[in-house]
Amino acid sequence: MKCRVCREPAIIDIRRHNANFCSEHFLRLCRDQTAKAIHDFDMLHPDERVLVAVSGGKDSLAVWDILLDLGYEADGLYLGLGIGEYSDESGRYARAYAASRGRTLIEIDLPTDYGYDIPSGARAAKRVPCSACGLSKRHLFDRAAIDGGYDVVVTGHNLDDEAAVLFGNVLRWQTDYLGRQLPVLPARHGFPRKVKPLVRLGEREMAAYCVVKGIDYIVEECPMAAGNKHLGYKDALNSVEVTSPGSKHDFYFGFLARASALFRPEAEGEQAGLAPCISCGAPTTSEECAFCRLVERAGGQLPAGMGPVPVEIGARFGSGAGRGEAVS
């Protein structure tokens, strides 16, 4: 197999592109595809402060690495989930990468800072672990971005992630979720902007990127995720992809081009009922937000001194410009 660009021996074949690449041109492909996603969806601007949600896995470390190579000012945020050795090892990879690039890694530890971990929190709140984990991540990434004055939160969601989420949402016609499934969630109603620069790259490419660049990451699967629906959707889509390369790309980008807008009014309508959480100030449709309820049920506590964050509902977030007086 020869590299499509230079005809040197290839290291990877990407069937949806009907192309093979050597190490050098594969890395360039990853950077170019990320830059194209950033440009096409107007995700980031050169002068912005970027916070990358880092798990110690391949996707988040790869997106951090690519953004730094593209010249963005990007710090990392690692959330310790309290999932035993898995969390300990994940944290080590995140710290090692940050140190190797001389970048700031903000750390939040659920057991230490909030008094609960994902396994016990999920049991107490009667949620599946991935639900408690996702809820905690969404809330704490938003909070850290606001507190730290970051303009945007970057996540490592790739094409496979987005296609699998879309598949699940379509299976159940969750139209409110479909209206929000975008590569960019704009800053609004007290939420920071959130972007997914890896949507043009597959999961296999991100693992290959880390191997080629020598970025060590946690290879083992999260023990809480075993057997979850998301993995099942990915298996199903990969069964299609192996006989019809490009299917995942066409499914996701076809949705964005032809169907996404149809579902947005419903999703936007839900934002109208937002008000500050009575405990932490985060935007919520309830009196107390789902995260604070989870912490309470899990027997945890908000960090000392944490009260309602100064958020002006309805104002645009960004570099402190969207902040108003605390509403409590």
Next chain:
Amino acid sequence: MVAMKVLLRNPRREVDVPGPLQVSTLLQRLEVNRESVLVIRGDTIVPSDTWLADSDDIEIRPVISGGAFDVASPVR
């Protein structure tokens, strides 16, 4: 019998597979979907048409993560 050592994960285990054979054949024999793994020989990724020998140490590394959270779940 000499055979290549193949490391598989989730769960982590090692199997012996007699060579020579191509990467694509190895994956078929182990019933692994090529879209869901990388094949690594030593420290280097190898594409599907690469011939593998009995003396090779091979890792079949899964690339599928199940914990991707949805940043866009509705606010509650």
